[in-house]
Amino acid sequence: MSDTAKRRIFAMLDVDGDGVITRAEYLGRVDRAADACGRDPEHALVAAARAAHEEVFRQMDSNADGTVTYEEYRDWAGHDAFEESCRPALGSLFDLADHDGDGHLTRDEFTRLRAATGNSPEGADAAFTALDTHRNGLIQRTVYLAAIHDFLTTGHSPMTHAYPPGTPATTTH
Numbered sequence: 001m002s003d004t005a006k007r008r009i010f011a012m013l014d015v016d017g018d019g020v021i022t023r024a025e026y027l028g029r030v031d032r033a034a035d036a037c038g039r040d041p042e043h044a045l046v047a048a049a050r051a052a053h054e055e056v057f058r059q060m061d062s063n064a065d066g067t068v069t070y071e072e073y074r075d076w077a078g079h080d081a082f083e084e085s086c087r088p089a090l091g092s093l094f095d096l097a098d099h100d101g102d103g104h105l106t107r108d109e110f111t112r113l114r115a116a117t118g119n120s121p122e123g124a125d126a127a128f129t130a131l132d133t134h135r136n137g138l139i140q141r142t143v144y145l146a147a148i149h150d151f152l153t154t155g156h157s158p159m160t161h162a163y164p165p166g167t168p169a170t171t172t173h
Helices: 003-013 023-036 042-059 068-077 079-097 107-114 121-131 143-153
Strands: 020-022 067-069 105-107 139-142
Touching: 003 023, 003 068, 003 143, 020 023, 023 079, 023 107, 023 143, 042 068, 042 079, 067 068, 068 105, 079 107, 079 143, 105 107, 105 143, 107 121, 121 143
Parallel strands: none
Antiparallel strands: 020 067, 105 139
């Protein structure tokens, strides 16, 4: 994974910009996504998303001090981490937004999810356009996860070009 991609993702996850990702910042992603997607905080999908994100945070926080520094994130992030824990965590967020459970997100569902997890609504809208490969107004779960995987592991993704330079291109982990 490129250092640039890691820095962009880390900056997005470090919500308050203090140089560390706290457990509250990281797990807050689930609550913001659930709220934006109209999910009851006690819904089974929200519980599954929290559990998946708890595991990601546990893995990122290599010294178990309750915060993740850029160095910890840098050393952890990559293909293996994505496959082991990020894919389930990101998939759980996708599932929160996928109200009919068909494995696809509409533009509105996608934009609400992405905005709730750190992207601008405009950037999320542009990313939707980049990922709507069938031009049918839907994004498939597999396409979404593959695009994030590509950005995480190579620094490139169809969504990358949808965001202005210096902004987080994807919501990961």
